[in-house]
Amino acid sequence: MKPTVLVVQHEDNCPTGWFGDWLTAAGLELDVLEAHRGRALPASLGDHAGLLVLGGEMGANDDSTTRWLAPTRALIATVAAGGDPFLGICLGHQLAAVALGGRVEPNPHGHGQGLTAFGPTPAAASDPLLSVIPAGAIAVQWNNDVVTALPAGATLLATSPDGTVQAARFGPRAWGVQFHPEATPANFRSWTTDKPSAAAPRADGIDIFAVADAVEAARHELRRAWEPLARRWARVVTQSARP
Template sequence: MTPRVLVIQHEDKAPPGLLLPWVERAGLTCDLLPAHEGYAVPADLGDHAALVVLGGSMDAWDDAAYRWLLPTRALIAGTVAAGRPFLGVCLGHQLAALALGGEVGRLPQGQTVGLRAWVPTSEGLADPLTRALSPGTEVLHWNSDTVTALPPGATLLASAGDGSVQAARLGPLAWGVQFHPEVDAGLVAGWTTGRPTDAEVGALQALRERQHELHPAWEQLVRRFVALAAAHPG
């Protein structure tokens, strides 16, 4: 049977996007769990080979308004503790930091929107996952919150231009990335509301013009995670 990846979604406008075809092209299949629609988050990963937690516009700590965030953090903590493969994207990265004893808060300078260079640390250059991204590769950031303190034992893999955490290894087979490797321009267009800011308009235009060159690099990151998950299915 083909190994399966459990993918947790938080809202309609933040679907898995290109993650699904890229994972399947790499040899695994995805089971999508739309937690915002009332589907229960499981207590453990079960027979899934890996866990991916997607982004969303809510705050990682807002359990009162979004009741599934607490069980999602518990699932992440259990997955990482068991040494099983995990990838958190944007909100998923922040949820993992909280679940494992780190801290998350607002970006002091306000929302970060747009393509930013991937700036790995020496650990990021050698990391089994993030070495798939070449330094200087541009990745899409679209966030108001950030990991302000990494969990105990975590390793900083990259810092964004403003000094915030761009990626971290949270366990032997667990990673969080603040950027979005799964998006295309059509998906991101759904993130603009009312009158888009200049930064949002610019980011969307840049993505429309350059996604054909950016997507191959982003896909390599996803494919590398799939390869690591397939090699360590738990």
Template sequence: MIEHEAEAGLGFVGGWLEDAGVECQVVRPYKGEPVPASAPGGLVVLGGAASAWDDEGYGWLPATRALIARSVEDGVPTLGICLGAQLMTIACGGTVDRGAEGLEVGLTAVEPLPEAAADPLFSRLPRRVRAVQYHYDAATVLPPGAVRLVTGERYPNQAYRLGPNAWAVQFHPEATAAIFQTWADEGDLPRDLAAELSAEVAAAEGELEETWRPLGEAFAAVTLGWRDEQAVA
């Protein structure tokens, strides 16, 4: 698991994977830990304040994109969240730009597309759900072969699948109320708006965990199945 900054940690996802029996090794390149060349047991790439193309400011991004590209090519279970999703997009031939509609932040509605009904991770979502957002950049062109799964009013590419075992989500299923409050308080939002958005996320925390836990459990099941297959191969 690649963590880009201390303020954007595992959140709910860590607990969901642990409960399902998936042991996670967290790599923190911002602390000088090297990004591995491969992740044969599965890969999660978390969010962060970086732009996915800012290699000068965040020197580990090229290695992270290479890791994602190799994992997707090899069919390794891979989940990219926000910045992680944007890194996957670029690594696999898509395009990420500064979002034309500006900052998307707080609790927003997203809508599963018909393609989600047969997807291993998204098939259990109801018709319309809410998710935590905090991003300035957005995927504008998906990688070749990507299957778009979730859309939104402001930015249409909210989630997609690439190959059999790789998923990218623009929103933050891992974000607890405490994590979001840290982002809101330390970001460049007006103080009143930060407090309002944090209160909305806190009030919805139970709903958010109930909505997105099945996604985490499904990713864990895919990961464990992959590991079992590799063990007997």
């Protein structure tokens, strides 16, 4: 029987993307919980072998407008405390930081710029997950908020070029990444050029059409860079699920 991962999805245009394909190819089953469509969050993993929390346009503290964020944070805290495998992507990473006592705020350096170099810290060299990713690998970052204070006991594993938290380990088997290893070029366009507001110039000056074209051009490089991360996390999940 294949280990099954519970996946919390927040929006239709923020699916598992490439990451889901890589996880299933590595031998995992995915149980996608579409929280935005009303599916209730469980209090614990139950029979699931791990938890993956995806990104979304809402903020990690937007409880008044996004009712499932509080139970998502509670589930993350339970999973991390129990030593079960967890991975948070973008919003999922920020939710983990808040759930465990850290802080998330708007990035004082401005909005994420799209293709961004991975900047591992020395701690990443021995990390069970991030050690597989070389310094300078390009990632997709598209976010307003960042983790401005890590929870007590967390380990900083990577920083973005602007110095903000890019990846962290929150526990023995719990990680968060600010970037989007799952994002296909089509996913990225759904966040940018495919929006009704795309024709209007952005206040921050970002040319979303140029950025989307750059993400498209980097398709193969992105896949080469981030499939190993998915496979390494799948190994963590599989090993933890063994009796």
